Amino acid sequence: MTTVAAAAEAGAMNGAGFLRTRAIAPQFAAIWPYGMFHDLRWVLVYHDSWFGFGIGLVCAVVVRGLFCAGCVALAWPTAIPRPPLRRLVGRSLLFAVFVAVILVPWATVSVVAAQFALAWFLFLELLPVPVLAPLVARGGIVPDWWRGLPTLRLAGWSLLTFAVLTVGGAAVAATPGWSVVATAGVVGAINGLLWRQLVHAALCQRPVHWRLVPVAPLVAVLVIGCLYAVDIASIRLSSKRTVPASSLPDLPAVPQTVIYLAGFNSAYPGDPAPPTGPVMRFSYRGVDADGRARPYGPVDTHQSVVDSARLLAGQVDRAHAATGRPVALVGESEGAMVVHYYLSRMRQPAVTSAVLTDPLVRAGRTYYPPPDAERGWGIGTGWLVRALLVVPGGAVPDDPDQPFLRSLLDNAPLYRNQLLCPVPGVSKIAFLPTIDTMTLPPQGQSAPQIPLVEVPGIHGQQTKRPVVQRAIGAFLNGQPPVHPQLHRYRRGRPDFFVAWQAPALPLKLNPVWRTQTGTDALFKPVACKL
Structure with a gap:
């Protein structure tokens, strides 16, 4: 199941010319929360209306919940009675909603990193994923996943998944042509083994330390608070710089x-x-x-x-x-x-x-329209970026619609290609x-x-x-x-960070960019124009 899923996405992206984005294909078959992080980045980049944004989020939750329920059912050990499939589906769907809410700010930061090419944004984006992964790894498997500490074994499988997706993404990105399907399939098969080990570790965890403490929600809030604390400090320092x-x-x-x-x-x-x-x-x-x-x-x-x-x-x-x-x-x-x-x-x-x-x-690998636009690629993402500024200091420095940043977005072909x-x-x-x-x-x-x-x-x-x-x-x-x-x-x-970047929006899709160039260096090898 995981092999077919990863190989199918890699093949589809290769056929569509997504030369760089293929690296995230193995994440489609990954354990929680990596799979949802994969889905949210696609939704945040590839919607051009509020209706499309809403439908995309709903589809991401439903598809992720059903897929993970299937993986859990297939990985369930025979020695332990398995709950009815409908109960596993219900757990996974509810958990998918929780994970989507927690990861939306971080997926938004990923899109901002692609929009303005700030590497430190990419590291901020990655911060919560390996931190939260062990704490939510039991989600969709056991009903009380949100309480207590994970075992070292469970944390180890979660962190190993991060390493596999990082190295596997670099391997997929470096694989030429249609051979990428086989490479992605291999990484997907490893994901299947990790699913099996994760389910066994979650079901066999005895005892659960700090059993009555809601560790996962508390750490999720703490990580988000750390993001704002670091960002507020960086903004204050930059505002004093002369x-x-x-x-x-x-x-x-x-x-x-x-x-x-x-x-x-x-x-x-x-x-x-x-x-x-x-x-x-x-x-x-x-x-x-x-x-x-x-x-x-x-x-x-x-x-x-x-x-x-x-x-x-x-x-x-x-x-x-x-x-x-x-x-x-x-x-x-x-x-x-x-x-x-x-x-x-x-x-x-x-x-x-x-x-x-x-x-x-x-810069300009993704897009969001001005605040007065009624539609446009990334319209929901743009308002998520603006919403991050509600908290004092914000998670994005200064105004995301200021003329400098808007000029980077509007002239993206000039920066992406030349x-x-x-x-x-x-x-x-x-x-x-x-x-x-x-x-x-x-x-x-x-x-x-x-x-x-x-x-x-x-x-x-x-x-x-x-x-x-x-x-x-x-x-x-x-x-x-x-x-x-x-x-x-x-x-x-090797490009070990390519798998964690947001997918790029093709120039030909965005009317703002379409008339500025006929080539796109991120999707097709093109020569510098001399």
């Missing part, structure tokens, strides 16, 4: 005039003295009559990428006219997205080099932190691409590190950005 003039990248002498674009929620208080080094600042409020960057606050970085790119175009023209030298752009995080949009849509010949640090690679592609006449390089490379899907493109340099660490503030500054300086001087702490990103290593 980027004074002294923190401009300290680059060696380079032949270009360098314009540095700071990232999201950065701020610049202004400086009465003009910059004396090779680097000048980009301001999200433009420059004054003397060509100096205007002071700006974090809220100014929330404007759309299009508006920021227009300001950049004006500053590039003025810098080139004032110095007579070519211009190099160094963009960090949001600044990298502005640089990419500028190079793609309005570049001037004055720009000869571009450095992207912490770019949001493959972000790491070369630009004619421009030397281009990207520096990616390790946490982002761990979730980076292969490009699936055959044309030459820009160099990718992996930097140990997490997202943000890479250009403040001396090792990165020296590498940028070497690149701008036409030398290899070589350093013992840095190395080129290796595309051939």
